[in-house]
Amino acid sequence: MTAASSKPPRVRVRAPELVGRGGWLNTGGRNLTLAKLRGKCVVVDFWTFCCINCLHVLDELRELEEKHRDTVVVVGVHSPKFVHEAEHGAVVDAVERYGVEHPVLDDPELATWKQYAVRAWPTLVVVDPEGYVVAQHAGEGHVHAIERLVTELEAEHAAKGTLRRGDGPYVPPEPEPTVLRFPGKALLLPGGTFLVSDTTRHQLVELEADAETVVRRIGSGTRGFADGGPGRASFSEPQGLALTEDGAAVIVADTVNHALRRLDLATGEVTTPAGTGRQWWRGSATSGPAREVDLSSPWDVAVFGGRVWIAMAGVHQLWTYDPRAGTVAVAAGTTNEGLVDGPAAEAWFAQPSGLAATADRLWLADSETSALRWVDLDGVVHTAVGTGLFDFGHRDGAAGKALLQHPLGVTVLPDGSVAVADTYNHALRRYDPATGEVSTLALDLREPSDAVVAGEDIVVVESARHRLTRLRLPEEAVRVEAVAHRTARESTEVAPGRLRLDVVFRAPAGQKLDDRHGPSTRLLVSATPPALLRAGEGAGTGLARELELDPAVAEGVLHVSAMAASCDDDPANEYPACHVHQQDWGVPVRLVEGATDRLPLVLAGMDER
Numbered sequence: 001m002t003a004a005s006s007k008p009p010r011v012r013v014r015a016p017e018l019v020g021r022g023g024w025l026n027t028g029g030r031n032l033t034l035a036k037l038r039g040k041c042v043v044v045d046f047w048t049f050c051c052i053n054c055l056h057v058l059d060e061l062r063e064l065e066e067k068h069r070d071t072v073v074v075v076g077v078h079s080p081k082f083v084h085e086a087e088h089g090a091v092v093d094a095v096e097r098y099g100v101e102h103p104v105l106d107d108p109e110l111a112t113w114k115q116y117a118v119r120a121w122p123t124l125v126v127v128d129p130e131g132y133v134v135a136q137h138a139g140e141g142h143v144h145a146i147e148r149l150v151t152e153l154e155a156e157h158a159a160k161g162t163l164r165r166g167d168g169p170y171v172p173p174e175p176e177p178t179v180l181r182f183p184g185k186a187l188l189l190p191g192g193t194f195l196v197s198d199t200t201r202h203q204l205v206e207l208e209a210d211a212e213t214v215v216r217r218i219g220s221g222t223r224g225f226a227d228g229g230p231g232r233a234s235f236s237e238p239q240g241l242a243l244t245e246d247g248a249a250v251i252v253a254d255t256v257n258h259a260l261r262r263l264d265l266a267t268g269e270v271t272t273p274a275g276t277g278r279q280w281w282r283g284s285a286t287s288g289p290a291r292e293v294d295l296s297s298p299w300d301v302a303v304f305g306g307r308v309w310i311a312m313a314g315v316h317q318l319w320t321y322d323p324r325a326g327t328v329a330v331a332a333g334t335t336n337e338g339l340v341d342g343p344a345a346e347a348w349f350a351q352p353s354g355l356a357a358t359a360d361r362l363w364l365a366d367s368e369t370s371a372l373r374w375v376d377l378d379g380v381v382h383t384a385v386g387t388g389l390f391d392f393g394h395r396d397g398a399a400g401k402a403l404l405q406h407p408l409g410v411t412v413l414p415d416g417s418v419a420v421a422d423t424y425n426h427a428l429r430r431y432d433p434a435t436g437e438v439s440t441l442a443l444d445l446r447e448p449s450d451a452v453v454a455g456e457d458i459v460v461v462e463s464a465r466h467r468l469t470r471l472r473l474p475e476e477a478v479r480v481e482a483v484a485h486r487t488a489r490e491s492t493e494v495a496p497g498r499l500r501l502d503v504v505f506r507a508p509a510g511q512k513l514d515d516r517h518g519p520s521t522r523l524l525v526s527a528t529p530p531a532l533l534r535a536g537e538g539a540g541t542g543l544a545r546e547l548e549l550d551p552a553v554a555e556g557v558l559h560v561s562a563m564a565a566s567c568d569d570d571p572a573n574e575y576p577a578c579h580v581h582q583q584d585w586g587v588p589v590r591l592v593e594g595a596t597d598r599l600p601l602v603l604a605g606m607d608e609r
Contacts, residue, residue, distance in 0.1 A: 011606045016115035018044070018075065022088045024105025025095050027173030031077070031101055034131050034522040038158075039164025040073045041150050042127040046118045047572055048081050049094035050368065050406055050424075052297055052313045053140050054122040056279065058098055059256055062144040064150070065102060071154050076104035076129075079113040079122065082392060083485050085423035093447070093464050095173075097182040097200050098237075099223070103169050110455040110489065119492075120585045126150070129157040129164065135401055137604045139583030141281065146603065147509030152509070153407040161549060179214060180205060185300065185450040186461050186468060187241040187250060189265065191249050194452065194459065194468065195250060204238060204263060211459055211468040218268055218451040221453040225257045225277050231312040233270035235261065240300030240355070242308060244323070251308050253298040260290075260298060260310070260321060270419035273319050274328050279314065280291040282563060282580045287329035289466070290321055295328070300409075302361045305377070316343075318352060318364070318375065332381055336432035336524070336561060337584050339369040339388045345383035349373075350389060354421065354450065363418050365407040372410065372420055372431055384437055385420075385429055388528065389586055390557060393484035394425045394440075396477070402438035403484055404429065409450035411458070413473070419458065422450040427458060429476065439477030443451075445469065490591040495597045496551035501525065501536070501558075502598060503543040505581065506605030507566040514578055532556035532589075534601065542605075555590040562603050 024031055034042070045061065046098035049056035061074055078094075085094075088109035095104050107113060116125055116133075121555065126135040126144060126149055135149055156577035157163035182197040193215055195209045203219035224234030238261070252261040253274070258276030267593055273289035275298075284294045296314030301321075303309075308321040309331065317333030332344035354365030362375040371386025384401045393403035407525040409421030413430070419441065420429040428442040428451060447464035453473075460469045503523060507513055513520040519541035527533040536547035543562060562585075567578040581604055589599075599609045 011136050013132045014136055015127045015131050018105050019111050020105045020107030022108050027103045027169050037073055039129050041071055041075045044125040045076045045078050046123040047076055047080055048085055048121050051080055051121045056140045057122045061155050064143055064147055064520050068150055072150055074102040077112050078104055078106050079110050081487050120122055120583055128153050129162045136602045138602055144287050158528045170369040180466045183461050185241050185323050188452050188454055190247050195241055199237050202235045211602055227271050230268035241303040242303055251301050253301050255297050258295045269582055290326050290328045291455045293328050300352045300355045304357035313351045313353055316349045334344045337396050341381050341383050344379040356410045358394040363410045365410045367406050367408055370404040370406055379389045385484050390487045395482040396439050399436045411451040417472050418450050421450055423449055440480050441474050442471055491588040493592040493595040494589050495595045496549050496591040499547045499549055500598045501545045501547055502600045503562040503603050504600055504605050505543055505564045505603040511566040512569040514565040520565045522563040526559045528557045558587045558589055560585040
């Protein structure tokens with residue numbers, strides 16, 4: 001018997017059709033079906049453009065797409081979390097903004113999400129050339145396993161005659177000739193000009209004081225990671241900008257390169273003071289020499305207390321870079337995603353994306369909790385506006401009841417109040433710490449992502465209009481009709497009382513769980529409201545747990561965070577390659593008598609029960 005024939009048969013389930021009311025992008029106007037993709041290995045990527053983990057997966061998939069371009073078709077299924085993400089135009093923008101070079105199905109009503117029983121962003125599903133689902137992975141960091149599976153599928157279906165080679169259905173859109181393309185952040189330079197991160201074009205652009213005329217461009221304009229002069233240096237989707245204390249240079253959050261870059265304003269020379277170019281993973285160093293420590297999607301930077309603070313969106317933390325010592329370190333956050341205040345080491349964040357400093361506070365836009373928060377000089381984290389991961393909207397008034405929708409930027413105003421680039425509400429909002437009130441300063445700003453005070457004006461980065469927009473700082477707030485939303489996912493009906501939670505994890509082919517340094521798995525469970533869980537909350541090492549749900553609590557959200565570590569299973573290899581698989585779920589549940597008493601969440605593999 002050959003080694004191949006001795007393998008257990010692969011579990012296969014017929015793949016549901018790909019449907020979505022928003023239609024197809026990047027196909028030249030053609031509709032795709034699974035029948036048209038027959039003969040290809042199809043990787044279905046369920047994503048939403050607010051989600052940093054989804055953006056990580058887009059980057060991971062690029063190498064797979066290039067290496068297997070004649071056999072693999074990646075299909076993105078855009079499945080929105082926020083109301084704004086259900087707008088077709090916003091999805092069109094996001095596909096260009098993040099350089100998505102494969103077909104994308106716009107599924108605003110989550111029709112395909114439901115058919116594939118997806119419960120988390122991102123989720124990757126592998127469909128074989130005969131149209132059967134053969135694997136599912138939640139979270140990021142799985143592409144190495146998918147690449148190995150694809151290689152097996154290519155050999156298997158080539159032998160069967162069911163593999164079809166050749167170009168895929170991707171058709172690139174026509175480029176648009178604008179000066180800026182989805183700019184991210186802006187900075188007022190000492191000479192009165194503006195520096196802008198031209199994110200989609202992988203450049204920095206200096207504009208005259210009119211915020212329109214180009215002075216110079218920094219960067220080759222091609223995605224890359226190289227130091228050097230203005231024409232040689234390269235970036236990958238740069239975002240945040242902060243002037244150094246001496247005013248001679250700018251620190252740049254080079255987001256997809258997972259690095260901090262330094263721009264010498266006099267010469268245009270670009271260097272790399274922090275980051276390795278590799279993404280931080282659990283188990284990586286959390287402090288040390290800045291050039292030797294991995295970072296994870298730094299989204300913004302600000303100078304506070306003599307250090308450069310970093311909004312580390314990729315791991316839901318704040319880090320600091322000390323330019324004098326040449327070191328980086330975690331400053332706040334546990335890597336758990338959510339909204340928890342308190343001492344820095346215990347606080348939870350959710351994709352911090354905007355920073356602004358005063359003498360005694362570091363303000364931050366915590367985008368996934370739709371929150372405005374701050375850190376005081378003692379390192380304690382506070383929340384001014386926002387309640388958690390699932391509530392958002394556009395509501396002014398007392399901060400405790402006010403709502404934002406995925407803000408990306410924050411700016412300190414001359415009177416000590418704070419302007420918030422309320423990105424998915426297309427608005428500029430204001431929080432007054434003296435009164436505790438939230439108001440709206442301006443509307444009809446297309447995906448504002450940052451703002452800069454320039455004299456009596458505020459200059460807003462209108463990312464989806466590809467420009468900076470100058471507004472006079474208004475004395476009075478704009479009146480808006482209040483609206484509140486919750487994440488538009490259907491609740492899972494579960495039985496009250498005992499509920500078995502099963503996180504499904506199958507180590508990829510050729511790997512085994514890595515328990516050399518202790519337990520290889522971890523599970524953390526909590527609930528909103530906390531009263532939903534009578535028993536079963538907290539941390540543990542097993543991936544299965546018995547929960548007890550209070551019948552008196554009709555509905556809520558189960559928060560589940562799971563981790564599993566696996567390594568190559570080859571005794572002859574002294575230094576096996578190891579991988580960490582991790583995902584956070586927020587599962588809305590409704591308690592119904594007679595409903596299921598088991599909740600499976602697939603981390604990697606197939607649920608065979």
